[in-house]
Amino acid sequence: MLDLMRLFSQVVEEQSFTVVARKLGISQPAVSNQIRAFEEKLGVKLLYRKGKGFALTSEGETVYRHTLQMLDEWSELMREIGGSERVMNGKVHIGASHIPGEYLLPAYLASFRNLYPEIKFKLSIGDSLEMAEKVLTHEVDFAVVGAVFDTEKLTSDFWLKDELACVFSSDHVLSLSQSIELNQLKDYPMIIRESGSGHRRAFEEALMRSGSDLNDFNIVLEVGSTEAVKNAVRSGIGYSFLSKHALESGEKQGLVWMNVQNFNLERGFYLLTRRTKHLTVIAEECYRYLTSQKSEVGG
DSSP states (O other), rough: HHHHHHHHHHHHHOHHHHHHHHHTTTTTTHHHHHHHHHHHHTSSOEEEEETTTEEOOHHHHHHHHHHHHHHHHHHHHHHHTSTTTTTTTTEEEEEEEIIIIIIIIHHHHHHHHHHOOEEEEEEEOOHHHHHHHHHHSSSEEEEEEOOOOSSSSSSEEEEEEEEEEEEEETTSTHHHOOOOOOOGTSSSEEEEOOOTTTHHHHHHHHHTTTOOOOSSSSSEEESSSSSHHHHHHHHOOOOOOEEEEGOOTTTGGGGEEEEBBTOOOEEEEEEEEEEEEEOOOOHHHHHHHHHHHSSSSOO
């Protein structure tokens, strides 16, 4: 019955038998048959056709509400008994944008795995928007991203603070400056991250607060990852703005970073889940562990 309840909640959330079937790796008729079996067990009709889609009957709305409550209670029960090795094993699939995925999460996951050695991980890395979509489509259990996604179906929980700094190659004409202002940068070639990244969004918002926008700058290259930005800056194509988490050994690698006067480039990293998240026991425990590590201090 619990499996039928999970399936029913997924169908309601996705508003599509086909989408749910694809995610579960089964046929669409199989999903329809299981929903029909759920209706037969309860003795009520849960869904009715509405245009090209479907809607909940009044009984379906009641069942859906109680289904969510019962799934939450089941998750709580499993968390309370989750200390046993019998339960705490399996795989957690986490989505992450580039900075948390490449520079932060590996250390945190290693610490978590010291607590639960039987747990394995899959880490998918992409831009923040891509990871938000993966959370929505249940392709990952949850995600860690550099942008807020508070929508009808998604919720974001602050995790860690990040700060972006201006980065030059060590032989750039501005690399020896004692201080720089935003206006000084406008004529020099600039490298930026792609649209959809939390990094790009944070940079554009900071420019807006300062009364500028990207059109004021000489953008010569747009790239899809932090490492690509670093390598492009190092090669002398132009300067950029990067997370300080990615620049701990920047000067040794031919990079020099500095803050820009009166230009605040702080942002946050966020734990991203579905509002009606029904995480597995181990995914929930991992999420809770990361939440416990949240900090206001950038690194």
